Amino acid sequence: MDFDNTARTELNELGEFGLIKHLTQHIELQQPSTIKGVGDDAAVIDNANLQTIITTDMLVEGVHFDLSYVPLKHLGYKSVVVNLSDVYAMNAEPRQIVVSIAISNRFGLEAVEELYAGMLLACKKYKVDLVGGDTTSSLSGLVISITAIGAAKPEDLVYRNGAKEGNLVCVSGDLGGAYMGLQLLEREKAVFKENPKLQPDLEGKDYILERQLKPEARKDVVELLKNLGIKPTAMIDISDGLSSELLHLCTQSETGIELYEDKIPIDPQTFETAREFNLDPTLCALSGGEDYELLFTVDLKDYDKLKNQMDITIIGHITAKEKGYLMVAKAGTVHELTAQGWNALLKKP
C-alpha cells in the first residue's frame, strides 16, 4: 500500500534550484491575468478593476493525510481543490495559486513529481495558473501550503455574513461521503497491519472513496447560480462539517437556523456504509467534514428557480437570532445544533 519508491532520484542530487526548475517545467499558464509566473522574486497578476481574493490552507502529513493509503497524485490534486473551494465560496473565480512544500529525504524526486502532477492536473481542470512557491526540506514528513488567488467584481462577492431571516438554506451535492471514505480506508489499513496478505475490501465503495481521495470544488454550482440569475445572500464551503459551517454562517450573519434532518442529502453508499460502521448517517453528514460542497442562503423569491435543480437541496431556513440553532429531527423532535465540525487541532488521521 505504500508509495513505490523503487525508481528513486535523491532530491539533494538536484539541489533546490534544480528541483524547482524540474518541477516547474511542465507548468502551462492559462490565465490572461498572469503577467509573470514562476521565476522571479514574486508573481505578477493583472486584475483590472476586479477585487482580489486570497485564501490559504496547510496540509500536514500525519494530521491531514496518511500516505499509507493516499496516493501522492491524489494528495496534490486535493490540496489544490480545497483551496479553490474557498474562492468559489466567495462567489469568485480562482485564477492563480502559489505552492510551498517541505519534504524530508524519505521522498525521492519521483514522489515529488507525483505530488506536482496531481496539483497541475487540478490547475488544468479548474483553469488556474501555478505562479510561484517555495520548496524546502523538512526533518520529517511532508507539509503542503497552498495560497489561492481569485478575482471577482465587487458586486458579485458573497460573504458569510449576509443571511437574512426567511432566507432558504441550500446545499450542493450530498454530505458525509468523504468522512465515510476515510473510515473505510482507516479500517482497511488496520486490517492490512494485522495481516498484510489480505487484500483491501473496497468493492462497491468507489463513490465514497473518491469523495475522500479526489474531491472536487463546486465551480459548476457557482456557474449554475450565475446562469439562474441567483446571487446567494451568504455562502461558505463545507470543509469542517455541515453543523460547524452553519454555525459560522449564522454567527456572522447574526441569525438563527432551522434545519430539517430529513432534507439533508446523503448518498445511499454513504448511508449504507455508515450503518455498516454502526454510525448515525445524519451525524456523519453534520460533522464528517471534507465534503467541499457549497452551503448558501438565498432569498425566498429564488425558490422557483431552485426547486427543480437536482444537485441543490433546500435543507432549512434562516430564523431570528433569538430562535437559536435548531434541527428538526425525522421523529419531529427538535435538537440544538452544536459545532461538531472537525477540530483540526484535535483531529487524528
Next chain:
Amino acid sequence: MDFDNTARTELNELGEFGLIKHLTQHIELQQPSTIKGVGDDAAVIDNANLQTIITTDMLVEGVHFDLSYVPLKHLGYKSVVVNLSDVYAMNAEPRQIVVSIAISNRFGLEAVEELYAGMLLACKKYKVDLVGGDTTSSLSGLVISITAIGAAKPEDLVYRNGAKEGNLVCVSGDLGGAYMGLQLLEREKAVFKENPKLQPDLEGKDYILERQLKPEARKDVVELLKNLGIKPTAMIDISDGLSSELLHLCTQSETGIELYEDKIPIDPQTFETAREFNLDPTLCALSGGEDYELLFTVDLKDYDKLKNQMDITIIGHITAKEKGYLMVAKAGTVHELTAQGWNALLKKP
C-alpha cells in the same frame, strides 16, 4: 536558552477556532485596499488599476531556524520580513500577508502568541495587513508559511531579466553579517551544551546578531531610488548569498558580470568575526545568505545620482554573456563566480 514554557495554556483547550479568534483579535488593518481580512472563506483586496504581486516562503524548524537560540517573537518578525523583501525586490509595495502555521503540542498558547506578536510587529512597521491564514497541528516541530501580496503600477515593476551590458551592479547595505551571526549563535550553542554554566559570549556582536535574528527588508532603498528618479533595470533580494543571486540575475538577463572583490561592502564586525572563525570574509559575503539586501542594476547615466549614496555600493558591471561570471579579486587575479549560495535542501541550521 530555551523558550520559557512556565506560563502555559494548552492549545487543544482552545480548539482551532478559539485559537484563531484569540490570535487575530489584535490585528489592526492599515491598508485602504483591504476590503475583507480574517474571518471569511478568503480575504478580499481592492487593487484598482495596479498589478498584484504574490510571493511565498516556508520556514521549517530544524532547517531554517533553531528555537534553542531564536526567540519566537524574532522568528515571527523575520518570517514576515523575508517575504516582504521579495515584494520590494520587484520594486513594489507589499500590502497584505496570509500566514499558515503548523505547531506541535510541544508549544503552548503563550509561545504561539509570541510568534504572532513578532509577525504583527513587522506588519505594523511595514504597514502591511495580515488578512488570513490557517492554523493547524503538526506531529513534530513548527512550520511557518507566509504569502505576501503587493501592488505596483505595471510600469514600475522591476524583474530579474532586465540587466543590460554596461549597467552598473549595485547592492544596498553590507553583506555576510547574518551568516556570521549564525556562526556565532551555533558556536555558543555548542559551548552551552558542553557546559551549561558558561554564559554565552556575545559581547560586541550586537550588529551581526541583529542581522541574523531581526533582519529588515529594504523598503527605504526602494523609496530612495524612487526619490532619486532611478528605476533599476533588474533587481533581486539577497536571500541565498550574493554570488547565487548574481547568477540568477545574469542568467535571466542573458548577460555576464564583472564583480570587484574590493568593492563588496562588509561591516567591520562581520570582517573581524569571520577572521576569528578562520573564515574568508569575502566568501561569507558571497555565499552566506540571509542578508535581505537588494541587488540591482542601473543604467550608467544614473551613476551621478548614486555615487554619493552612503548605503548603496557599486560592486561591478554587467558584461556580455560570452564574458561569463567573473570576480576580480583584491590581488588582481580573476576568478569564476559559482553558485555558492546556500542550498536550502542541504542547509543545516
